Amino acid sequence: MxxxxxxxxxxxxxxxxxxxxxxxxxxxxxxxxxxxxxxxxxxxxxxxxxxxxxxxxxxxxxxxxxxxxxxxxxxxxxxxxxxxxxxxxxxxxxxxxxxxxxxxxxxxxxxxxxxxxxxxxxxxxxxxxxxxxxxxxxxxxxxxxxxxxxGCVRFIGDATQRIAEDFLRILRYFRFLARFGSGPVDADAIHACAQGAHGLTALSRERIAQELARLLSLKNPVASVTLMIENGIFAPFLPELCSDAHDRLQRLVHREQLHNQPLSLPARFLSILVTDPVAVDKVAARLKLSNKMRENLANRLNAGAPTEGNIRAIAYRFDNDTARDVAMLFADDNALPLCLARLDNWDSPTMHIKGGDLIKMGLPAGPLVAKTLQELEANWVAEDFPISDRQSELALQLVEAAMSAAKKA
Incomplete structure (x- = not known):
């Protein structure tokens, strides 16, 4: 007690x-x-x-x-x-x-x-x-x-009146429920939140975004988010909520716990939204999310389907956090631990071959150098970032192929 x-x-x-x-x-x-x-x-x-x-x-x-x-x-x-x-x-x-x-x-x-x-x-x-x-x-x-x-989260006095004083209290209620609500849910509070949800449209989008981020950043917000879905709380400000938001959020939280992974707010956001980059960007604009968060959401949706073979390429293209989130969100159950293992203690490498090196190998200066560098980087990534000697071999092969093609032309 x-x-x-x-x-x-x-x-x-x-x-x-x-x-x-x-x-x-x-x-x-x-x-x-x-x-x-x-x-x-x-x-x-x-x-x-x-x-x-x-x-x-x-x-x-x-x-x-x-x-x-x-x-x-x-x-x-x-x-x-x-x-x-x-x-x-x-x-x-x-x-x-x-x-x-x-x-x-x-x-x-x-x-x-x-x-x-x-x-x-x-x-x-x-x-x-x-x-x-x-x-x-x-x-x-x-x-x-x-x-x-x-473990009861209860409004003081009349719940409807408390909510009418500040509609943000609806979102605060579900956040506090996720953090402290270990006992029976107060039916009067849920009913008042559902009845007052229309008032969320009167709030600034920044206040809504901040409160939603706080909720999603809690250890396990699944039960609260489920109640919000069931009672139409998201409808006034988040029509892009996906139809299986509960299942996807629950799956992500379970994976975090199962694989001992840190909580990621971009991943939590994406777990409840439709997987449409255009729609998600509209959400980010409407809620006035930071430019960094907006970029994070876009990168995770545009990275492609993760596999053990390409997860490091995703990390190289974006960063390790993006790759980890992509795996946590979209990898199948068998591939996920393999993807995470490939990222564990892995630092994105640097390709040491530069344009000048290609010219020394015989490639004439000009636009062909930049094109060949791009091909070299693509081959290097496809081979899983081999060490320096192999980089040189790949570069020489491309230079010889380019020179041969130029002679035939």
Missing amino acids: IAAQLPHAEWQQAAGLKKVLALLADSYGGPRYVGGAVRDTLLGLPVSDVDIATALLPETVMDRLEAGGVKAVPTGLDHGTITAVVDGKNYEITTLRRDVSTDGRRATVAFATDWREDAARRDFTINALYAAPQTGEVFDYFGGLSDLDN
Whole structure:
């Protein structure tokens, strides 16, 4: 059972954090840790980001931090968020709030001093946990501790209302379900997500892409993605979802685990999309994916069918990561381990023969040199990148053939 006491963790011992907390002492029981740092520490998971809640107004927070020699960055002043930068670490500090109005994309807030009121505007019960830094006491206003115990991801209050406040919470729900949902799925949450999916069209494509990438980057998102498919969550923003997305994603995740391969986000994306380069490029453009991701997706679809015999050629043409993903996505079960073995600890070689070497062998300078170099590289790759002596043999054969053809002409 999850204890209502925050365990000691290394992140709590940072001198800079202690300094920030001391500067923000108030008469309302704060400051307190909030959200992910509390949740993950209770679960024994590593903590990367530490968020702090306070009843102090943002201007007071800034004044106190600066007076104490701590850099204060107004990262979200209108919403009460200040980032304290100390000892190379960032701590996000947010004033207690209550929603005044929402439109499904953003909220207008008013600052508050009531901790329960602040908790009530958060998305899930497991994210609305606070902890007192001095005592470790955990404050749970909506049953988050019980939900952590039971592996239940549940909206605070009415799920439909929470989603109407910010439709991105639909995607966040399925991401948190993939990460923490080891128990029964909350039927009300799923129904509310399905009913509100149309609202995803109101969100910026960058927000959708970021949340989708976070979901697909989790260890095993298959169950969540399956629920999303079954409840029409993808339909408003991803019509290019392939008809067997569940099977392909499940197959990829299984292969990652079976062959001890690292997770690849481009491969995860491609596992749920149609295998049409034009359609996938439209997805990348619509979701405003980075140029690098767009290139990665295109390369993996244009590399060709992988086999033990050509997998190194694919790696040479693109890179090892592309070749590995192509094998993980498209190689048959018998060929996959052979492809992976061929890539293991393999560095793409360099052909040492240059144009000048061909000229020294008797080839006249001109366009024929570039053409012969291309033929040489193709033969070298086809022979699986032989060593220098064989490169020279191949080059001499091509030069002699070119000279013979020139004489006959």
